[in-house]
Amino acid sequence: MTWVLRMFSTSIGKKQLMAVTGLLFLLFLTTHLLGNLSIYGGSPAFVAYAEHLHALGKLLVVAEVGLVVALIIHVTLAVILFFENRRSRPVKYAVDKSGGGGRTFSSRTMPYTGLLILGFIVVHLTTFSHHIVDQTTRNIFQIAVAVFSQKLYLAIYLLGVLVVAFHVRHGLWSAFQTVGANHPKYMPFIQKLSIVFAVIVAIGFGSLPLAILALR
């Protein structure tokens, strides 16, 4: 099986692992948002969604372990790729600009938005995860109200969501390109989908704390 390791240690192999794990996170973001949108059905609907999710039991554990493994792969490769790419140009340009307009704000900030997201995940899990926060005395809605009532956490959350949106805006189409899914008929749609998905993430998740605070 060493051939597998050798294939995935090539530049394309590493990028494709980044792409596949990234696509997995996009799938997670989609289900996470769809589930959390239950808040618009009022606090009982939101609490019921959380209870149903936790009732999945072992299935939920499998999903969590899968996400953690994907996160470790994604972050490890990101660090390796970041330093390899820095090393590939030892002398920088005196004039360094994107005159042709290939780079976007999202594409050039990917390593930094990625790092911020990692920090955000830590804060987010320590404030909400049922593994860390005791949910026996308070339900998830009451926990959310308590967290978002603190201006600092509200600001971190909103900023985190915005950073995720920028990361996704380059990540989505980039993942398709890296796994080879570039087609003259579908690529323009995928590139637009990248922007639309980013906006949905920003507005969708960004509106959640405001809805929670309005419902309290």
Added chain:
Amino acid sequence: MSGKTINLTLKVWRQPGAKAPGRLETYRAENISTDASFLEMLDIVNEGLTLEGKEPVAFDHDCREGICGMCGSVVNGRPHGPERETTLCQLHMRHFADGDTVVIEPFRARALPVVKDLVVDRSALDQVMAAGGFISVNTGQAPEANSLPVPKDKADLAMDAAACIGCGACIAACPNASAMLFTSAKVSQFALLPHGRPEAARRALAMLAQMDACGFGNCTNHQECEVECPKGISISNIARLNREFIKAALGSAEELPVIK
């Protein structure tokens, strides 16, 4: 001939040798005809430097017709200058205004080291080609042209990929100094044609392994290569190489070659 002339301030990277330290030197380029090409403008500046007893600026050039892939410097942060799908030799001074400051730097990449001033060593690109950028055919009579049918759309795509002149602007433009556009164009020009299919898996892995061994960066889809390519090579070729890699890595018996 318009007869119009302009004066420019040049900031040119001067470096006496591969190991020597370099720096930007300022020169005046005066009475430059707007009909002159960028390289002709450098020729005129070099004439002046020679008459002053100074070392002329060394720069890469050959055909000056935009087809050989020899020229190319980074002009104001852009490989081959500001015009789309134009090599530096085909860039005319009418695209600059009187009084402009023009910064001229060599292509920057660990895999393309500076030899002198603006001259870079592009042997790495030859090594990538030598690793698999060919088809193996037995010598003998030329086969009947229509014995291998090639669909027109595939022939067109192969021709578009083969338009790559190997100048290295994609590497110079890439924020990661990745050679994926070059390598993918060279893999694509064979992968798209029936003649190239028998060795497609071996070729994709060999050229990829060599590209990685040369010390190029990793593609992160900034698309800078595509916008700066003087031949308009599309990043859809990079996606094709990514597909060829999956087919070769997971769907063929070929091994990744070891590069010393």
